[in-house]
Amino acid sequence: MLRYLDVVARVGTIRKAAAQLHIASSAINRQIIALEEELGEPLFERMPRRMRLTAAGEVLIQHVRETLRAHEQTMQQIEAMKGLKRGAITLATTLGLSAGPMSQIISDYVDSYPRVRVRVSSAVTEGIANAVMNGEATLGLAYSIPPRPGLKTLFAVDLPLGAIVATGHPLASRDRLRLSELLDYRLVIAEPGMSLRTVIDVAFSRFEAVAPVLETNSVELMRNFVAASDAVALLNPLDVVTELASQRLAFIPLDDENLHPQTLRLISRSNDPLDSIASHFAQHLIERVTALAGDVADARIG
Numbered sequence: 001m002l003r004y005l006d007v008v009a010r011v012g013t014i015r016k017a018a019a020q021l022h023i024a025s026s027a028i029n030r031q032i033i034a035l036e037e038e039l040g041e042p043l044f045e046r047m048p049r050r051m052r053l054t055a056a057g058e059v060l061i062q063h064v065r066e067t068l069r070a071h072e073q074t075m076q077q078i079e080a081m082k083g084l085k086r087g088a089i090t091l092a093t094t095l096g097l098s099a100g101p102m103s104q105i106i107s108d109y110v111d112s113y114p115r116v117r118v119r120v121s122s123a124v125t126e127g128i129a130n131a132v133m134n135g136e137a138t139l140g141l142a143y144s145i146p147p148r149p150g151l152k153t154l155f156a157v158d159l160p161l162g163a164i165v166a167t168g169h170p171l172a173s174r175d176r177l178r179l180s181e182l183l184d185y186r187l188v189i190a191e192p193g194m195s196l197r198t199v200i201d202v203a204f205s206r207f208e209a210v211a212p213v214l215e216t217n218s219v220e221l222m223r224n225f226v227a228a229s230d231a232v233a234l235l236n237p238l239d240v241v242t243e244l245a246s247q248r249l250a251f252i253p254l255d256d257e258n259l260h261p262q263t264l265r266l267i268s269r270s271n272d273p274l275d276s277i278a279s280h281f282a283q284h285l286i287e288r289v290t291a292l293a294g295d296v297a298d299a300r301i302g
Contacts, residue, residue, distance in 0.1 A: 001035065002064045004028045005043070009061050012050040087277040088117040091285075092128040092137035096219030096239050102141075104242070105288045109281060116277060124217075125195050132267055138278045141285065143262040144195035152270040155286045157293050158261040159236035161199065163252045166227050172250040179203055179256040186213040188222050188233040196262065200234055203259040223249065236262050241292055264289065 007017040008028065018025040036043050043057035053061060093102060098120055106118050121137060125145055131137040133150055143159075145151075163182060165171050171185070189212045190196040204210050214225055222233045223240055227248050234254075243249040266285060268274060274282060 001031050002068055004031055005035075005061060005064050006068060008032070008044070008051060009053055009057070012052075014051065087115075087275075088119065089139070089278050089281045090119045090121065090137045091139050091141060091281075092121045092123055092131040093141040094125070094128070094143065094219075095122045095217070096235075097141060098122045099220040100239055101241050101289075101292055105285065108288070109284050116281075118281070124193070129267070132269055135269070135272075138268065138274070139282055139285070140267045141264070141289075142195075142267075143264050144198070145265045145267055150270050151267050153265050153267055154282055155266040155289070157264050157289065159238050159264055159293060160253060160261045161196075161203075161234050161236050161259055162254050164223070164226055164233040164235045164240055165231075165250050165252070166229070167247055167250050169230060169232075169250070171232065171252060174252050177252050177254050179254055179259060180207070182232050182234075182254075183207065183210070186229070186231040188212060188214045188216070188225055188231045190222075190234075191215040191217050193217070196235075199260055199262060203256060206258065238264070238289070238292055264293075 004017065004021065004023075007020055008014055011017050011020060014025050014028050014032075018028055021028070032043060039056065039060075041056040042054050043060060044051040045054055091102075102120065106120065110116060110118060121131060123131065125142045128137070128140040128142040129145055129148060129151060132140040133148070139154075140151075145153075163171060163177050171177065171181075187210065189200050189210075192215075194217055213231055214222075216222060219235065219239050222235065223243055225231060226233045227243065237244060237251045240249050240251060244251055266282060266289075268278075268282070
C-alpha cells in the first residue's frame, strides 16, 4: 500500500502507477479508497487528467516516503549481513598477539558468525607486511610496521611499554618506576631483530651494557618466565592483558623520555578494497583492540 501511494503521487495517475507497478488499476484504486475511508479524509483530488495530493495527502506522503527509505536501509543492512554468513578471512599477526588477546577476540567473532572461517598466520613484522602485500593475508596486525607503498593503515594505537612482574614481586605495588630501577633486577627482553628490541635498545643506550637473563622472540615465554620468577620484562599492557585481568602479572608504567611507545597498526593492501567479510572483521578488531587499549590506559592494573 505505501508503495502504491508513493508511485501514484509521483506519476499523477492510477493508470500510470499500475503500469509501473505491474498491478491492476482497480486494485490500486480500492486500496486508496479504503485508506481514505479509514482516515476520514481524501488523499487525492481527482482531476480530469491527473490526481493531485490534498493537504492531508501531502502530510501522509512525507511519512510514507520516510518509512520506505527506512525500510530500504534496513533491507540493505540485512542483505549485507547475509554476506557474513559464510566466507573466510586471513589475518597475519605477531606470535605475542596470537598467544594473547587475539584468541578471545577471534573466539567472540566466530561465535557470532560460526560459518565464517578465520585463518591466523603468525610472523615477524616484515613477514606480516609481506603477507599482506602479496595477498597471502587480507589483514595484518603488528607493531611498528613502517610506511610502505601498497599498504594502508586502517587503524593505529600507541601502547606504552612498562615493567611486567609477578604479582608477588617487590615492584608489583609501585605506581610508577624509573627505567634505571630495573637494572637491579634480572631482565627478560626481546631478542635482537624484533621491533620491541629496537625500542628497548634506544631506552637503555645511556646505561652501561645491560645483560639480560633471558632473550627470546616469544612473548608467551616472557610472560611465563616472569610469572614463575623474580625477573622483570618490558612489554606493553596489551601483550599481557589476560594475565593482568587474572592478576597473574602486574604492569607498572615507566617514566623515561627515551622509552617510546609501540604503535600497533592494522593494515591492508591499498589497491584491494576489502570485501564485506574482511571489512566487518576489521571493524570488530578495531573495536575490541580500542576497548582493550582504553582499559589498560585508564586504569593501573596489578
